[in-house]
Structure formats: structure tokens, C-alpha cells
Amino acid sequence: MAVDLGQMAELLIAGKVDEVEKMTGQAIEEGMDPSDILQKGLIAGMDVVGQRFKACDMFIPEVLRSAKAMGAGMKQLRPMLVASGAKMAGTMVIGTVKGDLHDIGKNLVGMMFEGAGFQVVNLGIDLESQVFVDAVKEHKPELLGMSALLTTTMPKMGEVINALKEAGIRDQVKVMVGGAPVTEEFAKEIGADIYGANAASSVDKAKAVLNA
Amino acid sequence: MKSVMPDMQPMNQTVQETPVFEVLSEDQIEQIYFSALEVLERVGSRVHHDDALELFRNSGDAVVGDDKRVRVTTSLVERALKNYPRKITLKGRNGIRSVALQKDHVYFGTGSDLPFTYDRKTGERRRTTYKDIVDAGRIVDYLPNFDFFMSHGIVGDAPNPLTYDRHQFMAMLEGCTKPYVVTSVDGEGLEDLWKMACLFQGGEDEFRLNPMFVAYIEPISPLTNDRTAVEKLLFAAEKGIPAMYTPCPSSGATAPATIAGMLVQSLAETLLAIALCHLKRPGMPLIMGGVTTVMDMRTTTYSYGAPEMALASAANTDISKWLNLIMFSTGGCSDAKVLDEQAAIESTISNLTAFLSGANLVHDVGYIDSGVNASLESLVMNDEIIAMVRQVGKGIKTDEAHLALKVIDEVGPGGEFVTHDHTYEHWKEWFMPKLMDRSDWETWNAEGAKTMLDRVNEETQRILDTHEPAPIDDTIKKELKKIIDDADKRHSK
Numbered sequence A: 001m002a003v004d005l006g007q008m009a010e011l012l013i014a015g016k017v018d019e020v021e022k023m024t025g026q027a028i029e030e031g032m033d034p035s036d037i038l039q040k041g042l043i044a045g046m047d048v049v050g051q052r053f054k055a056c057d058m059f060i061p062e063v064l065r066s067a068k069a070m071g072a073g074m075k076q077l078r079p080m081l082v083a084s085g086a087k088m089a090g091t092m093v094i095g096t097v098k099g100d101l102h103d104i105g106k107n108l109v110g111m112m113f114e115g116a117g118f119q120v121v122n123l124g125i126d127l128e129s130q131v132f133v134d135a136v137k138e139h140k141p142e143l144l145g146m147s148a149l150l151t152t153t154m155p156k157m158g159e160v161i162n163a164l165k166e167a168g169i170r171d172q173v174k175v176m177v178g179g180a181p182v183t184e185e186f187a188k189e190i191g192a193d194i195y196g197a198n199a200a201s202s203v204d205k206a207k208a209v210l211n212a
Numbered sequence B: 001m002k003s004v005m006p007d008m009q010p011m012n013q014t015v016q017e018t019p020v021f022e023v024l025s026e027d028q029i030e031q032i033y034f035s036a037l038e039v040l041e042r043v044g045s046r047v048h049h050d051d052a053l054e055l056f057r058n059s060g061d062a063v064v065g066d067d068k069r070v071r072v073t074t075s076l077v078e079r080a081l082k083n084y085p086r087k088i089t090l091k092g093r094n095g096i097r098s099v100a101l102q103k104d105h106v107y108f109g110t111g112s113d114l115p116f117t118y119d120r121k122t123g124e125r126r127r128t129t130y131k132d133i134v135d136a137g138r139i140v141d142y143l144p145n146f147d148f149f150m151s152h153g154i155v156g157d158a159p160n161p162l163t164y165d166r167h168q169f170m171a172m173l174e175g176c177t178k179p180y181v182v183t184s185v186d187g188e189g190l191e192d193l194w195k196m197a198c199l200f201q202g203g204e205d206e207f208r209l210n211p212m213f214v215a216y217i218e219p220i221s222p223l224t225n226d227r228t229a230v231e232k233l234l235f236a237a238e239k240g241i242p243a244m245y246t247p248c249p250s251s252g253a254t255a256p257a258t259i260a261g262m263l264v265q266s267l268a269e270t271l272l273a274i275a276l277c278h279l280k281r282p283g284m285p286l287i288m289g290g291v292t293t294v295m296d297m298r299t300t301t302y303s304y305g306a307p308e309m310a311l312a313s314a315a316n317t318d319i320s321k322w323l324n325l326i327m328f329s330t331g332g333c334s335d336a337k338v339l340d341e342q343a344a345i346e347s348t349i350s351n352l353t354a355f356l357s358g359a360n361l362v363h364d365v366g367y368i369d370s371g372v373n374a375s376l377e378s379l380v381m382n383d384e385i386i387a388m389v390r391q392v393g394k395g396i397k398t399d400e401a402h403l404a405l406k407v408i409d410e411v412g413p414g415g416e417f418v419t420h421d422h423t424y425e426h427w428k429e430w431f432m433p434k435l436m437d438r439s440d441w442e443t444w445n446a447e448g449a450k451t452m453l454d455r456v457n458e459e460t461q462r463i464l465d466t467h468e469p470a471p472i473d474d475t476i477k478k479e480l481k482k483i484i485d486d487a488d489k490r491h492s493k
């Protein structure tokens, strides 16, 4: 019996991580077109999640469970999508800058991007500039996310951007920054591409910039 | 007709003169406590500090894993718990021993490090500066219902992020003479702040007897202790500096989504510090803490206005009393972006709950925008709220004079009390509004139809225009500057 992608979308909306993972595997085994699985199963589900979240019919724990299901599905699909040259969301590298131990905000941002189909590499907290530079070289992400929750560590994000320039890789990646003391204005000042005030809105903002 | 009064002295009675407010029963506290011990035995807590790991290893009462997880015996925790002081008296730089931290004594104060401030002239949100902290200090110095001062804002214009804490403390000293709670960059920063304080107190021993400040230190929830936090804790233990180790979990994000679960986890985080400080120096003045709240599930905001914060904080205070520990709690704060009705409602609920629960140091009073924005006006508004809250806390006296049988008898049916001696004597026990308006419509209009916010603004301006704290002695000033300059030199590349 063929896998029902509509049902897959429903399970994803309901946050059934294991089931979505299993179903994606079955669909692949059955030889379904990976782009179809992605579009009609996973993304169809996440689109509804996004709408319901905006309408306050779904909340963060539900949304991030769905995002986790999306991530579990994508993990299996990604290699096939890459091989087929299909269009999909890219890779995001994210971390908290040197001297800063605030963790949870950037983790939630990472999960939200996973829900949007990105492959997310979470580097951790308290990171030297070089760690970001090396990660950009290694993972070749479309997006680099940096988090700073302290007035005193915010400038480190500018230092990372300068280090990217010095390494000659600044234009290979869009840089996105966020955290309580960070503002749109500050993001501009240090030459970041995107400022994200919270996990949900930063996904929309990033998509707009990447698709431009 | 004058009748003789009956004997008013009650026998075999509990006279309750203040409200009694508890949110946990003793059995519930025990359940939470035993669960926290279980967490320490089974899960442990990660400690990123070599000396601390060594202390645990050598204790014979802890197992240190390769992943730096420390699991601790109940025996160590319970021996440690017996050794903490139940009373700490703080002395301001004005020499007044004004804050006696002991069971059911409640003191209110600001929070720290707010990155932004609304400029009073332009109304624009901008970064907080040195001067803003001096001003916040002056306001707190003036307001009668504030007992201690945390920096309120952060010195965004400090020359170096590695030494900003010394400049911040200098601004606090300039603005306010009441006792402080200080945040510091690391152990070295705390050492400098302590040296600065000792200048006022005539040395280390005097500081230990009546400290001028309490050091604010935090673990990382869940169950993680970073190097700088432990460094500060060990330094505080060594020098006998009072310190709180205050978990800041958000239920549903960095702690379980149930309040009981969050209380268990944060108590385990506290008990780890209890054990560690005991190994370093038994009896150091450690204070229990907790900014325990929920993460808002629509916005991801760490909520400073949630009723769950007030409730969980009160629960923590119940636990602290049961453990015979002094409690550092939270109140008077809000998620509102500006000082508005929301700020007033949220501040009131948490102030009242914290007061009734009997928390000792209630901090973060005046925070708006979830701990991101500073507001001097919010301090002034909260002063009035706290005055009202304290009035509720005074409770009801039922001695002979207060039962007033004699007066009722004298006035009799159909009389008036306004001109009676008894009224003349007792009405001053009431709360006297400073900012609350109780006038009639006509008068209110004639006086400019001012709203609460108008009155708060005027009062804020009046204090800023008129109140200057006692100045700092010139020789001390020079020595303070030297400590700060030396730190800046050490840290300039």
C-alpha cells in the first residue's frame, strides 16, 4: 500500500516524530519521488503548523515537536534531494559568541529552522571567532546565526564578521544575529544581513533574504 | 453612662497579628527536598571548575564523572545544611545596619544590568549608561520602601567589558548609600568589588561582620555550573562574602513544565552549591535564590510577569524557611514594554506574593520588558505598591486599644468618631497614599486631571531634581579610583 502523504502531513502537525520518521523511510523504500515526499508530506504539514502558530492555534511546544518531526524526515530525505538536485532549504550554522553562556534562545532558533527544512549545525556556547569561521568553511552553510544576550558580548558578533572577511568567505554566507540586547540598528552597524527578534519571525526574515 | 471594661488579656490563644501565607505544606516541601536529593545522587550536576571538582573528589562524599558530572551524597548535603547562618545583617555605606536578613524579614530592591533605558527627555529607547545607574541609585536612596540596590541598568559606556563591573559598582556607590547586591564579571571582578566595599567598612573583618553587599551568582539551568560562577562562589566562601546562588530556570524550556519539577531541579542546583561551599569553608554566608518562572509559549519570552513566577517564588521561600536558609526572591517586575497598566498589575501581584511569603531580599523591582528595559518611573510606582503591600502585611492588632470597645461605648449609637481622641491617635497607622488619587472628580479636574503615570513622572523628576545622597569621602574616592584604574590597566591589551 502506498504511503499516504496527506496522512504524513497530519502526523507531522500532531508532532508524531517517530511515526513521521518511519513513514518517510517507507515512502523512500517505495520509490516515491523525494521532492514529492518533501512538498506534499513534510512541507505541507509545516505550512499548516506555521499558519496555526500565527493564528495562536498552536504554541511553541507543539510547533517545535512538529519541527523535530520535520527534522527526522529531512535527515533521510536530504541525501536523495541533494543527489537529485532538487531545490530545498540549505544549511544553517548557529552558536553563541565568546564570553556568553546563554544557550536556550539560540537552541530554539535552531529548532525553528530545522522545522523550516534547514540542516542545522548547533556549535554551542562561548565560542571563539575562529570556531565560526572554521564551521563556515566546513559546512558551507547558507546561513550563519549568532546569538549574544549580553551588552558586553555583542561586539564579538562584529568580530566574527570581520574574521569571515579576513578569511575571504564573508560573501559566501548570510549572517543573522539576535539576542536580548541586539537591535536591527546594531545588526546593520556590524554588517550583519539579518536581525531576528525571536525564533519564529527570524525564519520568515531569513527566507525572504535567501530567496531574494 | 460609663461601664467598666472586661479584662481584655486573652489566655491560651494564638494571637495572629500578620497574615499567614504558605503555598506548600510541610509534606510537600519534604517531597520536593527528597526529590532534589535524589537528583543529586542519580543525575548529578556538571561543574566546569577544576578546584571545585578536586574538592568533591577529596570529600569522600561525591562521585565525579568523566563528563564533570558531580553526584553528591545526602550525608554531605545534610551536614552542609546545618552550617549556614540564619541571620546576616547588611550595613550600607552610610554606616546604618538597615537590612537584617532573618526569617520573615522582607526587604525590597532593584534588579541589575538592564541593557536599555527610556530616555526621560526624548522618550527614545537607548542603551543604559553610567549616569543612568547613578540616577537609579539616587531614586532608590530616596524611596523609603526600597532597602537595597542592585545596579538596575548596565554601564553600557564602560571602557572595557572585562572590567565593567567595577565601573558599575562605582556608579552604585555614588548614587546610593543603602546596602547592595552586586553582579560581577568573574572571581577577579568580585575581589575588586569586595576591596572597594572594604574601604568603607574598615577592613575585611568588619565586612564579614556586617557586609555591605551580597554577591549575585547563578548556575546555568539545567544542572550546570560554569567556571566563572564557581570561581565567584569559591572566592565568596573563602572571604566570607555573602552570596546567593540563584537558579534562573524557565519552566518548559530549561526546567520541567510543572512547577513542582522546576522546584525540584532548582533545589538540586542550590544544594550542589550548599555542598560545595561547605567543602570550601563551612558556614560561609550562602543565601538561597531562584528566579523561577515559565517561558511564554507564544513568544518564547522568559516571563517576569507570570503568576507562576510569583507562585513558584513563594514556594521557594517556603522551602528556604524549612531549610533554615535566607531567601533571595523576585517581585515588582513586568513583561510590559512601557510602564503601563500591565506593569502595575504584574508588579503588584509579585510584590504582594513575595511579601506575604516572607522572602528576605525581593529583587528585580522596577524591571519592565522582561528584564531588558530600565525605568526609573517604575521604581517610583513600585515604591507606592510596596507601601500598600506592607500595609496588608501589618495585619490586624486585637489588643484592648485596637478592639476599641471603650470608644464604641463612648460614642454610642448615632455618634461620630472623627473628633474622638482614639481616632486622633490611631488613624496614622493607616497607609497614607503618595501617588494614589482619592480626590473627587471636581478637584481632580481642577488639579490638572493627572493620571497615575503623570503623577509618577512628576515625582520621579522631583526626586532627580532634589535628592543628593551623602557624598563619598575624598580619600576613599581616590582609593576606589585606584582599584578601578588598576583593573583597567591589567585588562588593557
Ligand code: B12
Pocket: A094, A099, A100, A101, A102, A103, A104, A105, A106, A108, A109, A144, A145, A146, A147, A148, A149, A150, A151, A152, A176, A177, A178, A179, A180, A181, A195, A196, A197, A198, A199, A200, A202, B112, B113, B114, B115, B116, B154, B183, B184, B185, B216, B217, B218, B219, B220, B221, B222, B247, B248, B250, B254, B295, B299, B300, B301, B302, B369, B370, B371, B372
Ligand atoms: C535565563 C537567563 C540567564 C541564564 C541562561 C541559562 C540558559 N540555559 O541559557 C543564566 C542564569 C545562565 C544567565 C547568566 C547571566 N546573565 Co542572563 N539572562 C537570562 C534571562 C532572564 C532570560 C534569557 C532567556 O532564556 N530567554 C528566553 C529565550 C528563549 O529567549 P532569548 O534568549 O532572548 O532568545 C530569543 C531571541 O532573543 C532570539 N534570539 C536569540 N539568539 C538569537 C540568534 C539568532 C541568530 C536569531 C535570529 C535570534 C536569536 O530568538 C530567541 C528565541 O525566540 C535574560 C533576560 C532576558 N529577557 O533576556 C537575562 C539576561 C540576558 N542576563 C543578563 C546577565 C547580566 C547575565 C549575567 C552576566 C549575570 C551575572 N552577572 O552573572 C550572566 C552571564 C553569564 C554569561 N557569561 O553568559 C542580562 C544581560 C544584561 C546586559 N545588558 O548585558 C539579562 C538581560 C538580564 C538582566 N537584565 O540582568 N542568564
